[in-house]
Amino acid sequence: MFAIETQNLRKEYGEKIAVEDLTLQVKRGEVFGFLGPNGAGKTTSIKMLLNLVRPTAGQGMLLDLPLGNTKVRQKIGYLPEHFRFHDWLTAGEFLDFHGRLYRMARSRRREVIPPLLELVGLESRLNTKLRAFSKGMTQRIGLAQALLNDPELVFLDEPTSGLDPIGRKLVREIVDGLRAEGTAVFINSHLLSEIEQTCDRVAFIRDGRVLEVNHMSDLTAGVLQLTLRVGQPPADLAAQLAQFGQNVQRNGIDGRFHMTVDGEEKVPQIANWVFENGLTLYELSPGRMTLEERFLQVIGNDSGDG
């Protein structure tokens, strides 16, 4: 039913808790973003899902089969972070080897490898050794091996790492194509703009715990970022504005107030309140919240590397 379903997955290394509680559900065919600061437990979480690391506690299913099941990997693709492979192989040999690991017949491998190379923009590199590949080309060939088996679920760990803007656009297009085919994609990325453009839902994780899971449309549609400028603001204006929203802050340089509100209806309410209190309104501009702003709001500005 779900592409990924986990219940209280936990990983401890001695006394250190890498992941405290990973409980989430990823639907089939959706593109799911996994966000969190460094040291939040993202990589360990992916490793537990892929059986690279054994969970200390909890359970999970991938495509309705328990974690660690070998058969399910027939339907899974994975691009690791900082992807590398034996660089003495040519691109064609590399994909052929992974095709054999997927138990694909020779005829099938011959059928899928050329179009895959074309998909990632490496069609002329079939016989080029991986050691001659740039970082971006290595990432592209890694992406090709993750798609070799026509997977139902793909894990992409920092897929745009090392890619130029053209490469990043290519990844977006590939992810869009996978979504159109009904493939679930689980993306771990630091590039929030990429997540914003590609994902259907996102999970925020900090200190090894999922803080919230949101639809991207809810994140950017519901919450508004307001900028307010009034003449001669009273000293307690920030405190009074807090009745309409959250995170009210005054810019010490230009005197503007910034705050987040839950919905558009708060905009005229604030305008009326300003007039009723005899203040002069110079500016009241609502703006959509970016994922980065939401990320900082949920995760907090102070969460450093861990």
Added chain:
Amino acid sequence: MNILNIAYLTIREGQKRSIVRLALIMGVLFLILFGVGLHFIFVQFEQVEFMSASEMQLPANVLTMMGLYVTNFLLIIMAVLISVASIPQEIDSRVIDTIITKPINRWEVVVGKWLGFVVLIVGYTLLLSGGVMTISYVRTGLELFNIFGGLVLMCLSGITVMTITLAGGTRLSTLANGVVAFMLYGLAFIGGWVETIGAAFRNEIAVNIGIISSLILPIEALWKKASLMFQPRLLSNPSFAGPLAVTSEPSDMMIWYTIFYVVAILGYALWSLSRRDL
């Protein structure tokens, strides 16, 4: 069969690695040196009028056995070098992540690598030992006794060292693994000599030390068995064979012990990689 896919990749990697190429080049250089040396020694012997053809068999025997002894040493070194970095390097570089997230069991990765290394070791043994025997036969006409049995035991010796190095790599870094492998080899080497000298002087404690070292890593015992298969009459006589003499022949049980030893260590390697976090 994913085991065969991994074995194939391991053999290809072995062919590509510069260290293996260097070992092959050094092996060929060794064969050339052996052949040239043997030739000129026999040129001199052939000029001595009172030396009969049968008398010339003794130096031919000794030189050939020395050649095979060096081959055995190179084989052990090669067995460590090809396998020492195999698993730890793939873990460090995360190459293994891409492999074991495919529909393959971790034990298949270990068995595949092991099979690939076995092929490389057998190939290297046949090349070098076969080279020494062929050169010796062509130049001196020397025929060894049980060539097949001796070669099997030499291969088993290399496979034993490779298996323990491969197993070490499932838990240790490349450097630590190499240190452990060579220290074990040093222990077995010294233990073997202590046993040989102890047996010559009938010192029971020294013989027991040798036996214990053979139980820890049975490669010296295998070499003694192999050399006795190649030249039983010569090597059982210390006055002829000198340092190559086998003064205490290991029992046949040692061969079965080694096979059990390899299976047990390989079993540990499968278990170890299957259990560890990557």
